[in-house]
Amino acid sequence: MSIVNCVEYGEGKRIGDVQLTDVSAVLADDRQSRFVWIGLHEPTEELLRQAQEEFGLHDLAVEDAHRAHQRPKLEEYGDAIFVVLRTAQRGPDGAMAFGETHLFVGPGYVVSVRHGASVPYTDVRARCESTPHLLKRGPSFVLYALMDFVVDHYFPIVDELEGDLEKLEEDIFGGNYRRETTERIYDLKRDLLALKRAVSPLIDVCNRLTRFDSSVIDTETRPYFRDVYDHVIRINETVDNLRELLNGALEANLSLISVSQNEITKKLAGWAAILALPTMVFGIYGMNFDFMPELRWWPAYPLLMAFTATACGILHWRFKKTGWL
Amino acid sequence: MSIVNCVEYGEGKRIGDVQLTDVSAVLADDRQSRFVWIGLHEPTEELLRQAQEEFGLHDLAVEDAHRAHQRPKLEEYGDAIFVVLRTAQRGPDGAMAFGETHLFVGPGYVVSVRHGASVPYTDVRARCESTPHLLKRGPSFVLYALMDFVVDHYFPIVDELEGDLEKLEEDIFGGNYRRETTERIYDLKRDLLALKRAVSPLIDVCNRLTRFDSSVIDTETRPYFRDVYDHVIRINETVDNLRELLNGALEANLSLISVSQNEITKKLAGWAAILALPTMVFGIYGMNFDFMPELRWWPAYPLLMAFTATACGILHWRFKKTGWL
């Protein structure tokens, strides 16, 4: 079922469940101290149309809430506001999944519509009902509570991404190159970009909510939106930080791999050069000239062997000293 | 023929075709509830001049519409506005082609001029005629419908470019290097830059349309322009995202290729070093010294062969262990 909840609140307390079709009747007399909070999960188009008629929601907002492929934003339609949030979840395999939450907030109502990856807002409802002195402020406090909930769920994800980067750093500076390191860096970059795209538009959304002159947003709740704003800024900064560190890690990775590869090639070339010397010398006495007096002199062979061994030793020592080996 | 259509609308309904020369007469009495929408396709200069006289279009705007080599923009001339849009199409071979659409919108008229790669606006006309309650809002709704149509046509192109990037990523991380990968990355970069250039000026155009104080733009259509604005922002963000990922892919590609090439060179150098050892040893016993007692000792030959084989085996094992091979 796509209706999750449809509850009436008054004076900061839960009054009880209502039918969607009774809402106008319920609110008819008092939209100041009472409001209805409707929670929908991937609603059918018909259901959305019903809510639209009930609260006079704007065509375009309803269309957005149905198609659910929006970027986070805040729209004003008359005295109602429409907020789009992106929710994020990270599977056990590290894959990021994004969902969307659409909020319609107007005098006397809040409609929250969940799509895709997200957790139910039961906890938010419980938290609101446990602080009647804040819930009294009406729909704008519910809006705050929902935004705070969504934004707070980004923190563990950001922490996990930080952990991923740390593991990458260990691999990189631990010195063992694996082909997958480059791919993991690329995947992390992709995740950070996706997260950034979900979070950064919220800066503007929160900022506007803290200075809104609208009857829907209680001025007393402004400091609360400023609090969400601070959280969003912090997540955003951490993501930027991670991206910059990731770029540094990528460069360090590349540099260390190529340096260590070249180091080995250099050493192999050094050993080849050392071996090339005796090979050449032995070639001399492999020649078949008739007149090679050394060949007849009996200590020539041991002397030559000693000489080449010494020469190789000296070469080895010099190569070591100048870093050629 | 360069006249595509010249239709009169009144009270949200199609009244009928009119002649371009009769337009002033038709509109003379009522420019509030009636308007004419003229659709031109690569018009002759003469035809444009005729429209100019009919509606009093500004010299510079007409010149722009004729030369058709403009960047997207919005100009106000008195109570009329002039909008330039870029249309994009992608051929089956992936080549991007751009066209231009110039829109003159004033009290009682919309003139749309198509140039280059673009699809006819018959669908837009049909959509407008099917929503009389919106068409009633006059020329500004037609402007919205045309902009929405043009912008919505960017989405499939962006999706294709995303698909191209994904194919590239598969090639890169799949490990098989092809010379063409670098060229394809470069071509994709070029396409993204061209798309960016077509889309990003629209941000400003839409933004201005949502806050316009002009008799031409019905205030009721503002939310619609905000909707186009959101789409433009989303396309723009996706393009930026793609560009950043493309840069990452380019770096990963380079890194993986050069690492794998160096890996092979390193291994070849390792094998060469292993072979250089027995070559040197065999050189010793190829020498023709008279006094080389080993040569006369019968087990020397098999022992030497066994010894060099073992030495090579040890070298091979150590090289494998330290990653030199």
Add this chain to the structure above:
Amino acid sequence: MSIVNCVEYGEGKRIGDVQLTDVSAVLADDRQSRFVWIGLHEPTEELLRQAQEEFGLHDLAVEDAHRAHQRPKLEEYGDAIFVVLRTAQRGPDGAMAFGETHLFVGPGYVVSVRHGASVPYTDVRARCESTPHLLKRGPSFVLYALMDFVVDHYFPIVDELEGDLEKLEEDIFGGNYRRETTERIYDLKRDLLALKRAVSPLIDVCNRLTRFDSSVIDTETRPYFRDVYDHVIRINETVDNLRELLNGALEANLSLISVSQNEITKKLAGWAAILALPTMVFGIYGMNFDFMPELRWWPAYPLLMAFTATACGILHWRFKKTGWL
């Protein structure tokens, strides 16, 4: 001679040449419908002082016009404005040369001062005289005509630079590396930076001219300055585009060169490794041991040759298959 022209205009028509010293007398009675346009080319200091006295030009502006080493700018001195433009030319060898044009525009006069690389403004004068209905608007139209002329002369240069980049791309992706490619990329970068420096300050200059509240700038000419502004923006965007593509080309160039060099080194190392094998084997039978029964067995030699040939063949085939060759 450094005076090029000194002509009086009235009611949009050319009245006739005047002497610089007679100007005040000529303008004394009517600065509304009449004005004088003086064109100077690298004037002497004395001549500039004379013009200064005639029109009350500001000390600093005259100094600038004489020293001619300014960046494009727009200055207001009382009811007069002073505009500095950079003109660009490209020699047949591709070398860029820059000149400067200084414009003093006030009630009843335009003084244009050309320095360095530039074409005479005879064409501008002819164009102005051929459109009396625009020339009627006075000095501000002349200012527009001059700016339009200067800006339009950037287009062919930008086109040539685009052509240069295309030739570079062909060279890069055509696969033949030349040392000069890097130098040409660097030179192109230098030219683009120089062009950018000449054009980008014009954005601000044009922008200010389109919103100027000054008696000198006729409000009717504002759309014309907006037109120049559009051209400047377009040139600027193209230059930015070219710079970004150039950076991509540089990277692709580097990548392709180093990949192809490493490819060859890899192949050479592969061939060396293949040749090292038989060399080692032949070394075995070059040894002079008394007890080497194979040496006495007659089919040993052809068998060995066949064996090594087969071994090399197998190596070659495997190297080809794994991409080592």
Add this chain to the structure above:
Amino acid sequence: MSIVNCVEYGEGKRIGDVQLTDVSAVLADDRQSRFVWIGLHEPTEELLRQAQEEFGLHDLAVEDAHRAHQRPKLEEYGDAIFVVLRTAQRGPDGAMAFGETHLFVGPGYVVSVRHGASVPYTDVRARCESTPHLLKRGPSFVLYALMDFVVDHYFPIVDELEGDLEKLEEDIFGGNYRRETTERIYDLKRDLLALKRAVSPLIDVCNRLTRFDSSVIDTETRPYFRDVYDHVIRINETVDNLRELLNGALEANLSLISVSQNEITKKLAGWAAILALPTMVFGIYGMNFDFMPELRWWPAYPLLMAFTATACGILHWRFKKTGWL
């Protein structure tokens, strides 16, 4: 104990210690010339609640001060302001540790809360008490003194980081590559990013304090906040500078290492090529053809040796000249 100090000040002089519970009584009659400064260090939640009741601090601010994981910021709650600062310390091993200081400033009180790495504010208190003519300005001067103290403690850290970079530069240009250099560059980058994150939000905080229209901030103290602002800007600029130089150092490091490695590989390849020549020549006369007249000619051997030596000498000289060696 988490209460460090709770002192009453009046007319710029220290009056004496008070109990936290007596504060309201003490301030009841005069909040203009008197104020209380309470210094807390990692306070319990209970203690914070007590202070909250005493001064009417905002819920969200108290929560922030207790959880202590904020970015530097300035919040206004009614006539009180809440400032978050980050304090930084650097251990003897170069590891950076960050702490937080939360300041509540309102009419008649300053509450400073220290968390994590930081030095006690005893020195600030002493400095304030030694300048009664400034302390007279009330809580805003204490706020300045604390901010100045925190910001001034960044300078030695920035100096140390500059010293680290200089040591890195010496290592890089001194030519001896160590694997750790890359890791140190990365760590320095990480530290600079962390420092930047602590300092850059202060620019906005100080900027707002210099233009604040609030009864808490004495207008006379504005120049003092401007002074802090200048210091923050300077630290920020230095950090940016260091980051840019660090990037340059990283590039130079990579370039120099890879160049020097390639240089060695090149030289080794050169030596191998020189040795390959005589090896080949000696191979000729190691062949066992019956008909090789040179073998019978007695000066052939010394002549050949002289010839190959000369050939190697010439090769060596040419390689040296063309930079191949």
Add this chain to the structure above:
Amino acid sequence: MSIVNCVEYGEGKRIGDVQLTDVSAVLADDRQSRFVWIGLHEPTEELLRQAQEEFGLHDLAVEDAHRAHQRPKLEEYGDAIFVVLRTAQRGPDGAMAFGETHLFVGPGYVVSVRHGASVPYTDVRARCESTPHLLKRGPSFVLYALMDFVVDHYFPIVDELEGDLEKLEEDIFGGNYRRETTERIYDLKRDLLALKRAVSPLIDVCNRLTRFDSSVIDTETRPYFRDVYDHVIRINETVDNLRELLNGALEANLSLISVSQNEITKKLAGWAAILALPTMVFGIYGMNFDFMPELRWWPAYPLLMAFTATACGILHWRFKKTGWL
């Protein structure tokens, strides 16, 4: 001595030297047409305090002027302004040295304080005294003259840095790599950053001076500050340009070096491969098999030599053709 000059000016003319202690008496009656210009060079604290008392300078400004480690800035204290400038000098060895100049400008006085590397302001004084019609405008003209002098001294430095870059370019594209090139590029980058840091804050300082509403800044001098502003912008642009070109040069340098190194390694590997062929062939006939009929055939030796020579020739020709050599 740290007092350089203390001179009274009136109506644009030099009146004569005064004692610092007499200044108040001298100015008592007329601060409109008269003013005193005091030039100090690294003054003692006592002297600064004396000037502070005489003119009522702000504590913080005096402290800044004494400690002298500020970034360029402009501060207002009541009706007086305080300007900090950085002066730059370049030693014969190319080392940059920076100094500071602090200017206190108020009604009736200018105090200029020089620190570190700078030239005395005798020339500025002479220039001011030679233009009485400008000096009449009072302290603000002196401020302009000093700023103009400081800024104009940046031009030769920028020109020298441009010269350094050109020499670097010649070295880079001239093709001879030296280890020092990388170090020089890094040093140049460091100098450019330092220069940028000295110049870029002046943009804001000059900008504010051109729109200042203060009794100290004569509105007639505004165009003069705009002139300084233009110079500062030009220096700033040139520095940015140089930095971008320097980055390009660094990349080109790296690319060309690594390409040329790889080129040599490639060629050496090619030669080694060519030599490896005959070495292998000669190895065949060095074998001691009893049954090798070729050894007994007299033309075998010359034929083999001819054959291998031809084979090497063909290899060489093919390697040359395919660019392997």
